[in-house]
Amino acid sequence: MAEQCKMSAAMHSISLSEERSYVLKVDGYSRAKALLKNGERVTSTPFVVGGHDWAVRYYPNGSYEDCEYFISLHLVLESANAEDVKAKFKFSVLDENGEPVPSYSYTHPMVTFSSKGESYGNFMKKAHLEASAHIRDDCLTIRCDVTVIHHEETRVPPSDLHQHLGDLLMNKDSADLTFQVSGEKFSAHRCVLAARSLVFEAELLGAMKESSSASPIEISDMEADVFNSLLHFIYTDSLPRVLDVVTDGHILVAADRYNIGRLKLICEEKLCNHIDSSMVATSLVLSEQHGFHRLKEACLQFLASPSNLEAMVASDGYEHLKSSCPPVLKEVISRILPAELKVANDIIMEMWK
Incomplete structure (x- = not known):
């Protein structure tokens, strides 16, 4: 098997973490599957992320007994004397344009690598992958995106x-x-x-x-x-x-x-x-005396219903509305009267003065 591992040039660092992408290219996919038994692996050359050495382990027939129908991919910490390194990572099969295939991308949440040799991994079902178009010329290309967290981000609590x-x-x-x-x-x-x-x-x-x-x-x-x-x-x-x-x-x-x-x-x-029939008259007086325009409009819309108007007239607040805010009552009546009766309404309101 001709096996080649390349680290991509793309890299960027930020204050709380460092990210790198590492590309593992397996030439001779079929031969690797035939030669390496369940639990046997190929390990990539080391690469550095966040000041630590890492490697990718590729198991063509799975890393454990019950996963021989899968490909296993593990990220392993290779740095000596490293302790409690926090990282998150993602394995993605790349298409012919070098772009990750969403259906063959597996994200692992942040984990803590306690010491050298500790690893975490993901699985891909061989039958599905081999039936896809992503093994080309017996070559499989996989990218591993690694983010090392230098400091845990502090969640700021809500203001108290x-x-x-x-x-x-x-x-x-x-x-x-x-x-x-x-x-x-x-x-x-x-x-x-x-x-x-x-x-x-x-x-x-x-x-x-x-x-x-x-x-x-x-x-x-x-x-x-x-x-x-x-x-x-x-x-x-x-x-x-x-x-x-x-x-x-x-x-x-x-x-x-x-x-x-x-x-x-x-x-x-x-x-x-x-707004209800028992309080709408009081609210109308309040809105008129203090200039609460939204409240006034809401009351007028409520009283546009004849049944609501009738109930308001029977309420305790009606007399107060009639005596303190006659123009408002006139506006209420005008809204529900047809145009031809508005003149008669004006005459009636004049008589109340």
């Missing part, structure tokens, strides 16, 4: 900044502000609030700076649980729990008041996705 800031809020460490909301007191940190809200920045680092340090800051037009949720979001970028639709609406107003854009989007989205 929100947990630390949440603990800071809960434990009140170094808090320099106190808020009085609906009879409850809340401790907070001036720098955190100012960093998260331009409104808080203007209030706490501006004219109110001295007064806010001396006594609790009174917030008279907000519920305590709403302010608590607002603080929780400022510190952790998340809402504390699953809230009801009414509370979501109040938090949306608070987020708008303190110009916390992401919280506004979250609450408005939740309200848009949970």
